[in-house]
Amino acid sequence: MKIPKPLGEMIPTGYKVIEQIHGDLNKDEQDDVVLIVKKIDKSKIVTDEHGKVVDRNRRGVLIALKNNDTYDMVIKNLSCFSSENEYGGAYFPPELYFNIAKGNLYFHYGHGRYGYWEYTFRYENRDFKLIGYDNSRNRGPIILEVISINFLTEKMLIKKNLKPSEESGKEVFKETWEKFSMPTSIGLSEIHDFDRLYIQRMIEESQ
Incomplete structure (x- = not known):
C-alpha cells in the first residue's frame, strides 16, 4: 500500500495503515486522503473461541486534506x-466499509442478513460533522424497518414494513416523518467508540 511520503511521516508510532481512500472532502478539487489505521499491540493478538489466532487491536481514522504538495491532518x-475480529457472540461482527461521495464521508456497517447502518459526515471547521444516519433492520432478504435521519433538516423518516411475513419484494411500508432537535452537532473527532454511538437514543434524550 503506497502512502504519499509527507503523509506517511504523520502516522503515529505504533500504528499501521490497513486501508486508504481518496476524494475531495473540502471542495477545493484536490484529492484528500482518509487512512484507516490499526494499533500494533502484540497483547491483542489472541486465540479466539474457534482456536484461530486473530488481531483484536482497535482501528482508527486519520483524515488529511491535500494542499498542493503538502497535507493538513485535521x-x-x-x-x-x-x-474487524471483535467477538460477536452468536452473531458475526459487521463488515465496515469506507467511501467518499459528493464531498461526504461514509462509514457503512454491513451486517449481512440482519441489515446495515451507515453514518454520513461532512467537513466543517476542521472537523467532520455527522449530517446523516441510516439504519435498515432486516430478517434475511426481508426489510422490516428503515430509519433515515437528516441532522441538517432535523427530520427523521421511519419506514415500517406492514407485511413482515410476506416474501422479499412484497413489503408494504408505512412512512412516518418525525421532527427533532439536537442542541449540539456530533463531530468525528469526538466519537470515542462507534459501537456505543446510539443515535436514536441520543435524539430521544435530547427532546
Whole structure:
C-alpha cells in the first residue's frame, strides 16, 4: 500500500495503515486522503473461541486534506472503531466499509442478513460533522424497518414494513416523518467508540 511520503511521516508510532481512500472532502478539487489505521499491540493478538489466532487491536481514522504538495491532518481519531475480529457472540461482527461521495464521508456497517447502518459526515471547521444516519433492520432478504435521519433538516423518516411475513419484494411500508432537535452537532473527532454511538437514543434524550 503506497502512502504519499509527507503523509506517511504523520502516522503515529505504533500504528499501521490497513486501508486508504481518496476524494475531495473540502471542495477545493484536490484529492484528500482518509487512512484507516490499526494499533500494533502484540497483547491483542489472541486465540479466539474457534482456536484461530486473530488481531483484536482497535482501528482508527486519520483524515488529511491535500494542499498542493503538502497535507493538513485535521482528524486523528485512533481507536473509534472496534477490531474487524471483535467477538460477536452468536452473531458475526459487521463488515465496515469506507467511501467518499459528493464531498461526504461514509462509514457503512454491513451486517449481512440482519441489515446495515451507515453514518454520513461532512467537513466543517476542521472537523467532520455527522449530517446523516441510516439504519435498515432486516430478517434475511426481508426489510422490516428503515430509519433515515437528516441532522441538517432535523427530520427523521421511519419506514415500517406492514407485511413482515410476506416474501422479499412484497413489503408494504408505512412512512412516518418525525421532527427533532439536537442542541449540539456530533463531530468525528469526538466519537470515542462507534459501537456505543446510539443515535436514536441520543435524539430521544435530547427532546
